[in-house]
Amino acid sequence: MILVSGATGNIGRPLIAELAAKGVKVRALTRTPDTARFPEGVEACDSGRPDFDGVSALVLNSTGGSVALLEAARAAGVRRVVTVSALVVAEEADPEEGGNAAVHRALEEAVEAAVPEWTHLRPGAFAANSLRWVPQLRAGDVVRGPYAQARTSPIHEADIAAVGVRALLGDELLGQAPALTGPQGLTFAEQVEIIGSVVGRPLRYQEISPDMAAQAMMAHGVRKEQVDSLLSYFADSIGKPVPITGEVERILGRPPRTFAEWVADHADAFRQ
Template sequence: MILVTGATGNLGRPLIAELAARGRKVRALTRTPGGARLPAGVEPCDSTAPDFDGVTALVVNIAGTPGSTDALLDAAKAAGVRRVVTVSALVVADDEAAGEGSSAAIHRNLETAVAAAFPQWTHLRPGAFAANALQWKAQLTAGDVVRGPYAGACTAPIHEADIAAVAVQALLGDELLGQAPSLTGPHGLTTAEQVAILGAVLARPLRFEEIPAAAAKQAMLSHNSWVQEEAIDSLLRYLAGTVGKPALVTGEVERILGRPALTYAQWAEANVSAFQN
């Protein structure tokens, strides 16, 4: 039995679907076990009371959501779980981004705790998810303009299906044990270029309009009551540091999966319905 946290999220859904399709027993943690609409055969479990009965492997996929993962790891260890796949972040390798409360620090602490407690671990370090575009849904319902910080911020967005496919390999095979692959999409794209690709796929004249970082910070704080200010500050510093530089493209997805990483346009094509009213 594989216990997956964050199972209903952007990454969790394709991950549990792939594991179920391969005939694996999956228990999906969620705050709403009654209404989670899980794939056939996947067992829902209340995330406030994780059931480790029969669990041999755990996916920790909630570092970016509020709350500590300490109790989860303690319970997994007490239950005799040996294999843990951590969904960490590309930014953990960046010392300058690792101030207290930052995403880098949170994911670093998680990696350290998992490696110390479990004999079989893999830390997946994805960069920006292509699915972050879903944050633009409300703006794109209102019109054709996406407003945000740093039009020129350049990342290589990764399709969550690629992260899920690597996670499946880390769970079912042994070749990724003790590794921490940095996972990116195949191309560097500025935020403005991402909006333009989305517009081309949706056949809409979308454009990105840059707003000052301070205004973007206020908007993020008002939309995410639980996010620490330092996490937003470090994200904005990180994005500012990517402007005018080529994005890191690692090629790790292709090395591990033996096929090219999926493109941003492929992500957009697969998610057209999410942007239709």
């Protein structure tokens, strides 16, 4: 039995779907077990009362409560944990306290101390991050945000999930922390243009000041340390090549999906 935290999230859903299609027993942690919908055969479990009966492996998302969930898994004798971490851990040798890299690395270290078998997935920017622009695109054809020329290599969540399945079901990724990226570096402005091209809308990105962006993120509950870390990361990426690794292709035997493919898979979200 595999227990999956963050079961209704960007990675959790495709990961659970792939495991279920392979006939693997899955228990999905969710805050709404009575209403959450999963593939046939998947057990929904209240994330406030995780059930480790028969569980041999855990998918641990780096969200609130992850350390407590890890301790419960260790106490229950779970042997394998696949951690959803972040690429910034590999990029920042001396991470700032409280920043994204430090938070994710602390969780990785806790996993390594708790279980004998582990794999840390270190994805870069999710292609799904662009869904944050949907409310603005419902109001018009302009996305307003910081650093129009900030560059990332957005990765499709289904590729992260597929690597996670390999880590859960095989031993070839044990003790590894693959850095996972999409196949191309794209600025925020270019990402908005691609969305417009795929869905047939004349979209553009309009840059606002970092201070305005920070205020908006903190108004939505993001901690100041995380906001500062994220905006600094974006600023540092301008005019520089971004990491593009070959790990997805090495592990899955195929190239990672492009950002345009991701947009096509989620096109309805961007259509007015």
